[in-house]
Every structure is written in C-alpha cells, then in structure tokens.
Amino acid sequence: MRHLREVRLLWIRTGPGALILPKEVSKISLEFHEKIEGGHRGAKKFWRTMLPRIKYRNPSVPIQITRHKNPSGPATLNIFTKPTPSSAAAAAPTTPTHSVDIKEMPELEVLAQLVSRTGAVEIQMTEEEKEQWREIEAFNKRSEADRKMVRERLEKEREDERILKLARGEITE
C-alpha cells in the first residue's frame, strides 16, 4: 500500500508531464518504432513516463500510439486541435494541426515541444507533495545505507566461515 500510495500515485500526479492542455486540443497521437534503435528512445520514454501524467490530468483527451516495424521510419508527435473552441460538435480533423519530428529527441525535449505548440499549463507541486517526495528520497537513502550495512555484515560472516573451514582443512584454496 505504501508503494501504491506514495510512489506510483504520487509519480503519476506530479513530475514532468503533469500539465493541463488547453481545450482546443482534441487528440494526441504518437508514432514510432517498436524498438528504441534508430532514435526512437525518446519517443518511447515519453510514452512510458510522461503520457500517463498527461492522461491523468486530461482524461478526456484521447491519446493514441502507433508503433511500426521499420527502424528508419518516422517518429512523430501529432497534435490535433478543434477548429474553434466554441464549435465542439465539429468533425474531428483528419490531419494533425502540429506534426513534430521527435527522432533522436530526449523525452524532456518532446515534452517541451508539446508545451510550446499547445501552450499547456504546468501544474506546480503543492507543498504537501513536495514534502512527500522528500520523505521518499530520505527513505530511499536510508534503505541504501541499510542495505550496505547488511551486505558488509553478511560478507564478513561468510569470510569468517570460509577462513574457519580453511583452517579445519575442509576445503582447499
């Protein structure tokens, strides 16, 4: 439960990608290769780390991903917008309003592209969330120190055991 509440849900609520898209944006679609070779790493990372946050904050915006089998194929970010914010009933446009080539682009830059094209508003972390992140960091630091301590003790025990066996002649070097 701690992991769900403190790590996964906090992760999806905060961090890069926690932003509110303007109302005009009707759809976001991504297209990239199935593997990361050929400069598709950033696109994949963007999908895995930032798209969940975008989707959480903008649940009504459809997000679609197409993955092709050609490493030299395109890696694009398509943003569809409605013609005017008032006529919501207008047919969904078939051609994207913005089409960005995101090949060889790290995920944060992809996010920056999205923000600059759409004018999305980033959600700032509240003081409470910041405090939770600090707690998680402290916890991780402490667990790393504990892990080191336990490992050292175990290794020492094993070494003693080995030396003892060697002295009894049960094993030979």
Next chain:
Amino acid sequence: MANPRPFLAPLSRIGASSIAIPRAEIIRPSILPYQTLRCASQKSAAPKKKKKTRNTFLQYDLKHAEQFALVDAMQYIRAFEVGRNPASSKYEMHVRLRTLKNGPVIRNRLRLPHPVKTDVRICVIAPPGSKAAEEARAAGAVLVGEDEVFNQIKEGIVEFERCICHIDSLAKLNKAGLGRVLGPKGLMPSTKTGTVVNNVGVTVRNMVGASEYRERMGVIRMAVGQLAFTPEEMQKNVKAFMDTLKKDIAQMQDRISKEIHEVVLSSTNSPGFTLNGEFKNANSIPVKELSGPL
C-alpha cells in the same frame, strides 16, 4: 606356510611392547574428526521449531489502506493504460474473502450486462434442420451441422473456440473419430465437461459473453470490463458480479461461512485500487470525461 617368519615377527613385537600404546594409536584418528564434527554440528543439532500451521489466509487491516471510489480508480487506471491497445487491456476484479484455506471454493459462471469478450465462435453439432439446430443458430452459434462439420474438421479447418454437441448426435460424433483433431485442442464434447447437452439454445446463449470465475487462494479474480467502458457500464458489471458472488456465498452458508474482505479493481497494466463501494465522491472528475475514447 613355507616361511612363517615375516608374519610372526610383527606379532611378537606387539606382544613385547605395552598394549596401551598401539590401541591409542589406532583409536585417535577416529576420535579427532568426531570431535570436530561435534563442535560444528552443535548449532544445527537443535531441532527447528515447527511453525504453527494456519488454516486461514493472512488478512491485512484495511484501516491503513487508501480506498477509492470507482470513478477515481478508473481515472488512475486509464492513465496507467495510456497508449495501450484498448482491445487487449481489460479491467480486472479481485475479491478477497475471509475463508478457510481448505474447504469448498466458490466456482460459478455469469453473464455480465456488458460482456467483456463477445467474439467467441461456437460450433454446435446437431442434426441440420432439427429444432436444436435452429435454436443454436438463433442463439449465435457460428457453425451448425453434422456430417459437413465433421468433414470440415477432418480437413483441419477448425474455426471455433467452443464446441457443443446435442445428445442425439453424440453417437455419430464418436463414430466420426474426431477425438484426434479436437482432443488436443480441448474442444471434444463430452458429458464430463458439460458440453453434451439437451438444450442447445440455452447453453449457447450462456456461453456467448459469459465468463467463469473461481476462488483460488482465497481470492476470486475475473475480468469485468473492456478498457473502453464508461463508468456507468463498469458500475453495472461490478454490481452484477458482486451480486452473483453474494448469492454464491449465501448458498454455501450452510456448509462454510465466507465473507468479502476486500474488493480490488485493477487492469492489465495498472496497480490495484481498493474500492470503497462508492461510485464517485465530491472531488471526483465529471463522469463524462471518462466516457470518451482512450
């Protein structure tokens, strides 16, 4: 016996010397390892305390768990499932029971108001033109017939996932010798699996869109929805599932008492969310926002 001296000489030497020395020399090598062994084995020699066996599953206190309304859980799940193929990701329910480890388990099948899987192709073996065949067609069977179906299967064309046989056609089916083709696929109708029936129409209707569930390790797991379902559709499905489950539990009441401990909603690629039984709370987002395409 020609020359007894070499044999006799050592014997005489032993007899001449003190008896205690040779005995000590013989025994000492066997004593030494024994002593060291005893030292080393002292730790493991103590018998391990046997753990007290439990006949119930561990239950955690839900006071420490954060519980979610259905709409909130769906908002999180839809975010975790972003970019996945909506046809392959499913909502799952996990119902944890307070029950004995050994004892009767809940096992049933039900038809959800909004079926999760609708593309099950069913083959019905019944005499063509009969009432049963007509019923099967009406209920949604893809393939109905006798000889033509047998011929098709023998040629290796098996384009269905379930196979049902009418009781009257069973003899003909067994004569056709299809067990070699259908058996390995688990499609061969038999009375043991309940696929040889009298009332074909009802069985087919139950099979289309019905799903099975059973209790394993004190938890009942079942897929309850496609990812594209709206919160209202999910609510109906969850309700139907829980109602059937409660009926099952009530039926077992005379034999064993089971209680529902925790209800968890998750999906193929998301963590599980403990539900608090409410549809939405004051801070939830509008339902309309979760109803659109993914």
